[in-house]
Amino acid sequence: MAEEFIYMGEPNPVLPPGAIRVIVDESVNIIPAYAFKWNRTIVELICHVGVKKVGGWAFDRCSSLRRVIMPGVEVVEEDAFFSCTALSYVECDKLEKIEEGAFCFCSSLRSINLPSAKIVEGMAFSECEADLSSAKIVGEYAFAHCEALKGAIFGDKLETIKSWAFDNCYSLEQITIPLKDGMFDHDNIFQGCEELKRVVLVGGEILQVNIAIAAFLMEKWRKDMNDVIDSINQILPDTPAGYEDYDDDDVGEKAFAIREPE
Template sequence: MADHADDGNDYDGDVFVYRGGRAPRHITHVRIDESVDVIKENAFNGCEDLVQVETHDGIRKVGQWAFLKCISLRQISLKHVVEIDGYAFYFCENLADVEFGDNLETIGERAFDGCCSLEHLKLPSIITIGMQAFWKCKALKDVEFSERLETIESNAFYGCDRLEGIAIPLKRDMFPLDWLHQKYDQFDGCDQLKTVDLVGGITKLLHRCTWKVGELKWKKKSIE
């Protein structure tokens, strides 16, 4: 019952083979065909029964709203993806395990907003994290950022109230100031954040940071 037959999509048993376009909303299992290097915007938007997505090494980008409100999806491998657009996994509330690889550079605005089952994030090559990208990911406990990280935008981790520790390379202008409220709000509402490991060279510390944290401890990791 593929409703985009012109895109060449079909079924392999119970598995929907995705070759482009908008997938049927009733699907449960998907295999991304090797011909696909970009998962287009809205591709699986609203596929509430989708539980499994088999990816491949050639996928470079996940488009805007691609998996929006796929509320049954629990795991996905994105280990060769370079860019994740805004709202790509918005309110995938049961998404607990996302494998990011060494190529990922950009996570867009609200890309994982409302993914309240994510517990750990390791972003080994990330450069830019967009506004509200991980807004209210309430199960998130720790985050490890890339030394290449350049920008974390406003409210990126707002309301991650179980977040206890981050490893981060502080660089000049990494945290854009919220000019309206005159504060740095990237980790506002992270009430359990107690440890920040500073990785690599440090050029500037924040003087107007208003993150709500407990007994915050700053550490510097020496990098050989």
């Protein structure tokens, strides 16, 4: 019985008995949604560099899948490798976008190198680890319940970490992130991270976690206040001394400005 199966891009491939290794044919550049969903025998997936996308749920609950080689893939869609509980090795150096739940519940995936990742959507890596030094956006619950995660390093390209991103990462001890306006949108990002003691800013400065969270939220508050002030300044132009009423649509009922004589 042949262990290898050459995949030609069909939406619902039928693997012969004994096939445990899927090799994607050179003619295929997209693995379609649901292609191998719930397959129990695949152990290894090998893609050539021309494969650019793995569709949603393509390998959903492939419980024997252990090794994935996809050097040219740029997008992994929603739940593509959901609950591949045996998956322990992924090669994906060109991967830029990881959609919601893409590697969720891949509990054997202890580490993954993603040097090109820019967007990580919600629950993308729940219960596993990842190095995301090039990520720009980390979605809600992206690393939730990654109980083995001890450290996370982000580069200066990171712009936003959304709510609950590291919820209940019990082992997380240190994280490296840049200090930017709007980086955090809530104080629950590290909820349940009882071992997290310090935050390292890109550039080397080390802060206690509570101070870091306060600093990030202060940056957000400062930006929000500046936006409010700018909007008020646009509504209230320079006027002569005294009182002047304004249209309700601009500043609300009974709104007025007071100007002191020069």
